[in-house]
Amino acid sequence: MGHHILPGNPPLALTLRRSPRARRISLRVSRLDGRVTLTMPHGVREGEALDFARTKEDWLRAQLDARPQSVDVTMGATIPVEGRLLRIVPGTGRRILRDGDEIAVPGPGAAAPARLRAWLKGLARDRLATASDRHATALGRPYARLTLRDTRSRWGSCSSGGGLMYSWRLIMAAPEVLDYVAAHEVAHLAEMNHSPAFWAVVAHLCPDYQTPRRWLRDHGTGLHRYRFDV
Structure with a gap:
């Protein structure tokens, strides 16, 4: 090298x-x-x-x-949450709140990136657990655990021991994209490969999986341009 x-x-x-x-x-x-x-x-x-x-x-x-420029997640910036662009504004009270096209973050502006990242991870865990539970029930295959990471090489994975791992940045994509990734990883509980049998399971769990799969391939990388370490 x-x-x-x-x-x-x-x-x-x-x-x-x-x-x-x-x-x-x-x-x-x-x-x-x-x-x-x-x-x-x-x-x-x-x-x-x-x-x-x-x-x-x-x-x-x-x-x-042609590469998308990075976005520093600070007051006034715009970030996607569940597929909807929201402008970050100062908030009151103690909780982060969505209101129309804004997301209000209370406290010092310097703390906003870390607070938003923690809030997004919490929302991602809730949405991914709900989707994983639903698909695992439909498949009749329970999973062992669910973990979140900020992975760049993949959006999710399923271990041979039934452990599901997801990128928390999926919460920035539209709900159908997050749901597809959950269906994809849960399908590996039955088929630990990418054979036609595996894709048949994905289609059973998520019939229109081709559309969100295509979105991830074409646009998913853009979710990594949002920088929370500012």
Whole structure:
């Protein structure tokens, strides 16, 4: 693993990687963090790979420009909650409240990001537990436990011991998207694979699963652009 900078405005940082399985030189732009990886098969000179990257510079810059910009979750910012965009405003009292197109967060503005993250995680746990319980009952397969994480590589998982794990950021997506992910993971309680039998179980639990599945594939990465560590 090495690194190289392509000059320009701005300069482009490349991560160079050799792969015994690679058949050709390839470039990849991470949808999560914008990292550019240049993969080389064994036997290909580094200079040859860098020449290839230079021929793709316009494409690289277009890919990076198209990435969604990060959003700092602070007063005045807008965030999605259950698929609806809400503006963060100062609140009174002790609880975070939704009111129309606003979400009111009491207390010091500096504490708002951490308070909102905790509130969203609590709401996510409630919604995901309800959906998981419903699907597990329909399937006749109980699960062992439910945990939440801030995972970037997957929206959920199911262990061989019946443990369900979900990304709490699903609470920012529309309810049907969260419900699909719950159905997907509960279906693994019966089929620990992605065979036709597995997808038949998903279709039984969530008949219109293709629509939310497509939304996650096309737009799900955007849920990671909301930064609560400000």
